[in-house]
Amino acid sequence: MPLFVLFCAVLHIGTTATHQNSVQRIDGELVLRLTGEQGSFGFAVDMKDRAGNIHHVGKSEFPVQMVIGSVFNETSSEEKKLNVSNTSPQLITEAWSSSLLSQNKSVIVGSTLLNTDVADFNVTDTVTITADTTTLNFQRLVSVTNVNPKIQGTYGYGTSILIDMMNTTSLEKTPVFMPGVWYGLRNTLPPWAVGAGPLNMSFIREDRLAAPLMSILQTNNVTVAMLRSANETPSTILQDTLSTAPLADDRIAFGSFGIKQVDESHCQMGWIFPGSEFPKTYMKGAINGSTLRYKPVKDGSTLRTTISIMAWHGNTSLEESFSAGLRNVWTVASTKVYKAVVRNDIDLNKAMKALAGSLAVIFQNESTSSPVPMAGVPTGANKLTGAVYSDVYEQGFVGPQLRMAYSLLAYSRLQSNDTSFDYRNIAESIANSWATKSGMGYAHGVVSTHRGWIDDTPSRISVNKSCSARSALSTNGPDCIFLRRQCEGHLHMLQLHKLWASLNFGSKPEWLSWAVSFADTLATLQAPNGSFARQYKFQTDIDKAPEVCEYSNTGTALPLMYLVAVANVTGNTTYLTMAKLPVNPESDLVTTGSVCGDCCFNMDAYYGCAKPS
Numbered sequence: 001m002p003l004f005v006l007f008c009a010v011l012h013i014g015t016t017a018t019h020q021n022s023v024q025r026i027d028g029e030l031v032l033r034l035t036g037e038q039g040s041f042g043f044a045v046d047m048k049d050r051a052g053n054i055h056h057v058g059k060s061e062f063p064v065q066m067v068i069g070s071v072f073n074e075t076s077s078e079e080k081k082l083n084v085s086n087t088s089p090q091l092i093t094e095a096w097s098s099s100l101l102s103q104n105k106s107v108i109v110g111s112t113l114l115n116t117d118v119a120d121f122n123v124t125d126t127v128t129i130t131a132d133t134t135t136l137n138f139q140r141l142v143s144v145t146n147v148n149p150k151i152q153g154t155y156g157y158g159t160s161i162l163i164d165m166m167n168t169t170s171l172e173k174t175p176v177f178m179p180g181v182w183y184g185l186r187n188t189l190p191p192w193a194v195g196a197g198p199l200n201m202s203f204i205r206e207d208r209l210a211a212p213l214m215s216i217l218q219t220n221n222v223t224v225a226m227l228r229s230a231n232e233t234p235s236t237i238l239q240d241t242l243s244t245a246p247l248a249d250d251r252i253a254f255g256s257f258g259i260k261q262v263d264e265s266h267c268q269m270g271w272i273f274p275g276s277e278f279p280k281t282y283m284k285g286a287i288n289g290s291t292l293r294y295k296p297v298k299d300g301s302t303l304r305t306t307i308s309i310m311a312w313h314g315n316t317s318l319e320e321s322f323s324a325g326l327r328n329v330w331t332v333a334s335t336k337v338y339k340a341v342v343r344n345d346i347d348l349n350k351a352m353k354a355l356a357g358s359l360a361v362i363f364q365n366e367s368t369s370s371p372v373p374m375a376g377v378p379t380g381a382n383k384l385t386g387a388v389y390s391d392v393y394e395q396g397f398v399g400p401q402l403r404m405a406y407s408l409l410a411y412s413r414l415q416s417n418d419t420s421f422d423y424r425n426i427a428e429s430i431a432n433s434w435a436t437k438s439g440m441g442y443a444h445g446v447v448s449t450h451r452g453w454i455d456d457t458p459s460r461i462s463v464n465k466s467c468s469a470r471s472a473l474s475t476n477g478p479d480c481i482f483l484r485r486q487c488e489g490h491l492h493m494l495q496l497h498k499l500w501a502s503l504n505f506g507s508k509p510e511w512l513s514w515a516v517s518f519a520d521t522l523a524t525l526q527a528p529n530g531s532f533a534r535q536y537k538f539q540t541d542i543d544k545a546p547e548v549c550e551y552s553n554t555g556t557a558l559p560l561m562y563l564v565a566v567a568n569v570t571g572n573t574t575y576l577t578m579a580k581l582p583v584n585p586e587s588d589l590v591t592t593g594s595v596c597g598d599c600c601f602n603m604d605a606y607y608g609c610a611k612p613s
Helices: 237-242 318-337 348-361 400-416 423-437 483-502 508-527 557-570 573-583 601-609
Strands: 011-013 029-037 040-048 052-059 063-068 090-094 096-100 108-116 121-127 136-145 155-165 176-178 180-182 200-205 213-217 222-228 256-261 266-273 293-296 304-315 389-391 445-449 450-453 481-484 535-537 547-550
Touching: 029 096, 029 121, 040 096, 040 108, 063 121, 090 108, 096 200, 096 508, 121 256, 136 155, 155 304, 176 256, 176 318, 180 266, 213 256, 213 266, 213 318, 222 318, 266 304, 304 318, 348 400, 348 423, 389 573, 400 483, 423 483, 423 508, 481 483, 483 508, 483 557, 508 557, 508 573
Parallel strands: 011 155
Antiparallel strands: 011 052, 029 040, 040 052, 063 090, 063 155, 096 108, 108 121, 121 136, 136 304, 155 266, 155 293, 176 180, 176 213, 200 256, 213 222, 222 304, 256 266, 445 450, 481 535, 535 547
16 A cells, blocks of 8 residues: 555644534634644644634644655665665654744744655745635645765655544545546446545546545535645646656656545545555556656755645535535635636637648548448548548537537638638538438437437447447447437537528528427436436337436436527427426435536536526
């Protein structure tokens, strides 16, 4: 078991807050105080509420924790004497040997010098409460000196900040939020995914997340969030993506968020820097499921990392507190912490032209190798030669035909002087192909008298791996289709129809008819509680009802968005009623907090469905 899970700056979070009617920022003034004595210092955080009551928030008795690990698979005889191996990094835990608390009790600066057989590590920690008293910032600076010349460059070092969540129980029962990866309890994760069990810990690289943050909901309805500092720019090197072996480089400057079960009574939420990933990673060939990343142990090497801690409290149910706390974390992160990056040195017109031209040059006006001849942009083709090597035409995922058609039509409006290709005609051909060749409003075509699906990847389910539209009569029976892709395709057709009309290009009733037709199919698929399954198997006999391939209401958001769009276009309130059903307060979709975008990555869809205005 990697010792990365052990080294930490431990902060016990067991916050007491004034109960309000809704989840909100903890109401009170955060103050710092020193703990310990005689060269062994730590710190504690207290909160003074408006009534003057003092509440204990957390403490760290041994703030300084470092790790040293080999970056080679084989160690020399000199290295072996240092009791450091490539599989078991050496853990060093210390208190501050000196510290200073500011007069207003909002800043503590603590430091220590770690003397090891490998090198000396000068550590300085600065713990700060922000002026508005809502956020704790923890910054660590490490510099390396006096490296043992016999092992120069063969070892790496790292650090972490772990927070003891005193009001949690087991990892399996603790709701966790890592955007793009983890939403709620651990058992909702696929068994192959990072974060999944069975071990009692999981640390995930920040570059896998939609934003560099995580949060945990405690049993006292307190949501605690950890965020990477927006003032530090993450970076890495090419070898990081190619090598699963332990790697040390000064240019590696990203971290990992994670959770670890300490004992039966509580868990820890943490930040590791540089970012190692374990016990599961998506990198193939990783030793013991781990990829270890370090700064190099060499004279002059430095490490700097900063994280922020925020908290919210609610007195509602745990499920509602998780949803509301998640919303608070996401809102603060997107509006106050990680603001949009504005680049003024990019010529967007050139970029748009290059993208439109790339799509147009591989456009197939009538694909002949596909069982369902289609006009569209194939999933795989050589831009230079035009050769097609993946004659697949999809909705959603990596080959969204109607989204590309919309983009090309929009480009033809914005860049009317670009006559390199007839972008309007290409967009029209793609839309016509779907609207006229896809029967019953599904994103599929017709092969002889049977239907052939053209919206999913050939190798995903069917044994037909010809990289073309798949037959509904494969040896495995009719294929399963993802509802999200169907809804995406029909939404894009609605957008195409609206844009076409706004350009005064004439009427396209067949586009509109196809775009809204799938809404009637959704009426036959919707469960009594308003949810939709993630995948359905449509029978070769079109009179037979589709079967559920995979039930997971995580695919409900996009069907609801599509239904609302159809209701707006047609004025038919039936579709609006269908869209409102899953947000009924009595629906288990809300009480379990399980309404979210497909794969739980579409947070706009999550909030649009879970808490409609």
